[in-house]
Amino acid sequence: MEHVDLRKLNSGELTQVRRQVVRLKKMGKPGKEIEEITGVRQNRISEIWTAYQREGDGSLEPKKRGFQKGTHLRLTPEEQAEIREAVITRHPEEFGIPGSLWTLKRVCAYVWKKYRKKISDGSVSDYMRRWELTCQRPVKRARKQDPSRI
Template sequence: MLKKHMNHQEIADIIGISKPAVDKIACAYKKEGTACLKEKKRGRKVGEKRQLTSAQEKEIRNILIDRTPDQMKLSFMLWTRAAVCQLVQEKYGITITLRNMSEYLKRWGMTCQPPTKKAYFQDNVKLNTFMYETYPSIVKQAKKEDAVIFWGDETGINNQAHHIKGSAPKGQTPAVPSFSKTEKINMISAINNQGSCHFLCYEKNMTQQRFIDFMRRLIKDTDRKVLFIVDNLKVHHGKIVAE
């Protein structure tokens, strides 16, 4: 197409790519000829540019499961990306960006996602009532009281379900963190409308006292009034929680 003296915008429209992409290809073709058109490998190799070793990943993940930030003498009450970054910095002297920490947490099975509104209700009538009546009033209350809205969620994580993959120099076998047994751990989290996530891990079942402790920690971390929207778990309606 270039040899036919078609302009770059016409080529972009025909191929279905952007004009800047065509400009880049044309420039490379002028310098390298057809060699620039050969398919090249894309993406990172497993473990490439990973800042933590497999052993360090395992240790940090175990701390998130077994400890709270204040037990590790950090300036947080619940685990957040920033809290885990601070933990890594203090333990290993390694600085990890919030974006990269998101990838680590995802690989460890510790991600917070805003639950769909439908997950809170069993039927469409209650869902519509919440969406068009209850939630708008919560938003108004939050603005009036300078409060922050959080959505609560409880989920399970499994040692055998994480995605930690070992890395090693070419020709050597990657070292992959191993766990002595399959272990089911639960995670309670709170995520606001801006995507800020706070979480804690716990064993066995959620109890009223554990739920109250989580809310108290969330309030301390947030330093503002909290409006916490949760689903219909029995523990959320318990007598101790209601008080």
Template sequence: MTDPRRLSGEAQEDLRRRVVAAVGSGRSQAEVAAVFGVSSRSVSRWMKALRDNGDKGLASGKRGRRPEEQKALTVRQQARLKRAVLGKFPDQLALPGLVWTRGQVGELVCRWFGIRLSRVTIGKYLRGWGLSPQKPVRRAYEQDPGAVRCWLEETYPAISARARREGGAVLWLDQTGLRSDNAVGASWAPVGRTPVIGKPGVRFGANAMAAISNKGELYFTVYHGSLTTEIMTGFLDRLTRHLDRRIHLVADRHPVHRSRAVRDWITERADRIELHFLPGYSPELNPVELLNGDTKHHVAQTNPGDKHELATEARTHLRRRQNQPDRVKAFFGKEEVRYAAE
């Protein structure tokens, strides 16, 4: 097949005119493409250019980059642009959106420096600065950065040190909701034919609560309905009876976790368990969130017929993870929770 881009400008124009003339004589575009050794897409594009702009649409234009694309970014321009990408969101610079894309960066380059760069060139600059496209972590506006810093630098290190002195265990606790209509992810299928997966007509759900340690331990319960103090204290009772060490339990500020009934229950067993709260609006600091995502992903691949089958699938998966301590330890490998790995 001929690659028109490798021909001279005059040869490209001649090829285009011969191709459209052949189509104009009554041959199909596919037949002409085969005869001249070009792609059907090229033939279609040249015919459109003829319809839109007449004979001028087939003329060979000036080759090479446009004048505004000739210049490369200077070191100073690159430094300014990199600071913007790392230190601000697009909407803070009057650009639409919350995440940086090559298009957003290109618009900023054009606005600041009057230079238009291709997406490929912008991608090379971004990677040259040590950046890569990544899915952002969502963080609540209400989060207090000072409280997070205090937790990472002072509060948690003190909890961990106490647990080591006491020969105790640090466990992280969280709960999650599981739904029958969770997204199942992508599936391979013929192009243009979206696969159809059967599902129950009625939506239903179940909930799971789990506690994990950076040693690979996993304890859980699966229940229906909202989290109550009875469910919470029942789980903690099984936890304290199972472990022969004092437990330092790290949890978020869920109302049930902070309820008077739970506080009184823990106070009566202060020699066995102590409850610590993460900073508000900081789920990314809890490694159990990664276990929750893992459980939801598994359940989404099944097809439970009712809430009891859904709960059974969750229990089966969590029991499997109980027997895979290395997989549980791996939940502490993400950057946001790596502080809790030791």
């Protein structure tokens, strides 16, 4: 018999299979017969039924997976505020990082220099998005240019 891999089902299909298992269990069908009808292994049938008895209809809907947003961050809120302020108001050269504009790699270097924490470019990009900072194309003029002398 071909068994169904519940991990590969989308949320709608998973809910439908769980409802079918509960309906058959309520009808008094034994686990072996439910397994033959639905293709779900008996141990999963037992887990679905136990969860249904404990939580009711709420157990039939799939739960959201993964970490909650904002948890498991490498930097503390205080560190984030300091880094954001530095990126907005200062230049990398002021911290001994070569270059006049902030890039993801330069922010990584700054974090390592200041807090001794390694962060990937992708994580820095996520932090920048969270801080509502975006990549900007630099204006084509000298930074120390005096407009009144031109």
